Amino acid sequence: MVKRTLGTASPLTVDAIGLGCMGMSYAYGKPKNEVEMVQLLRKAVELGETTFDTAEVYGPFTNELLLGKAFKGYHDRITIATKGGIKVVDGKQVVDGNLRGLVDSVEGSLKRLQLDTIDMYYLHRVDPKVPIEEIAETMGQLIKAGKIKHWGLSEASVQTIRKANAIQPLTAVESEYSLWTREPEKELIPTLKKLGIGLVPFSPLGKGFLTGKIDANTTFDKNDGRNRLPRFQKDAMEANMALVRLLQQVAESKKATPAQVALAWLLAQQPWIVPIPGTTKLSRLQENMGAEKIVFSPAEMKNITAAADQVQIMGNRYIPELAKRAGL
Helix, strand or coil, rough: CEEEHHHHHHCCCCCCEECCCCHHHEECCCCCCCHHHHHHHHHHHHCCCCCCCCCCCCCHHHHHHHHHHHHCCCCCEEEEEEEEEEEECEEEEEECCCCHHHHHHHHHHHHHHHHEEEEEEEEEECCCCCCCHHHHHHHHHHCCCCCCEEEEECCHHHHHHHHHHHHHCEEEEEEEEEECHHHHHCCHHHHHHHHHEEEECCCCCHHHHHHHCCCCCEEEEEEEEHHHCCCHHHHHHHHHHHHHHHHHHHHHHCCHHHHHHHHHHHHHHCCCECCCCCCCCCHHHHHHHHHHCCCCCCHEEEHHHHHHHCCCCCCCCCCCCHCCCCCC
């Protein structure tokens, strides 16, 4: 797979398209069969996918354990990113960025992933109770100690990014970015470009909606987190199908799929953008990886973006409880 570089002060070379592993263990209904997911992860490496994303809270812990088991003996061929700073207390997620807890989380992740050092470590969400400068200093200490190689932030404001980067240079920032989540274009992407920090878009396929495999009649598992999200309510999905129809039209002209068009559009935005679509199916993995081969001319990009601009997306991406944790 084609490689891209995240960050300039502390560069990290990764695949142009990574693999988000959350859905294998968490968030989209019942966790998938471990044996099948181990096989999928190893097959991904054989196919050329070497960039994987997980987090302590996915499970919690079970997704890191899955990757640790799958990649035993593969560590010299892959890059793993994980995250800390969200705990589960009484069944609910709680943002917790206390410094001792983060250090303990890194140690726990190392053990579960069976690693000597973590390639990329993100603060999963910003804790307003802990100065970001202190967290940046702690990350710097962990880098010096060889526990982690690079660090980043997830869903952080540009003000927080600037403060953190001034103390310990950031390699990347994770944020939701796709054809139906365009907010990063306003401030985040210009800021990252100026500071030399990479962008890793999660949910680049709109949690599956932009693949064209979901419509207003789709029903999800009772434990699937999409059931609660405003954009996945029936009326919102009916309205948002306009964007899917656009992707389908472009896909037909490019002899591709809607998912590939959505990913290729992201790749064309900046050379330091690395989307991490998730999947639990080999066919979808291969489909997503194939997006790197799709190239748009400047005119095609202009037309796609202009058409997408005309689609009024209905529904917030988060419920209020989750929205208040983003952009701090």
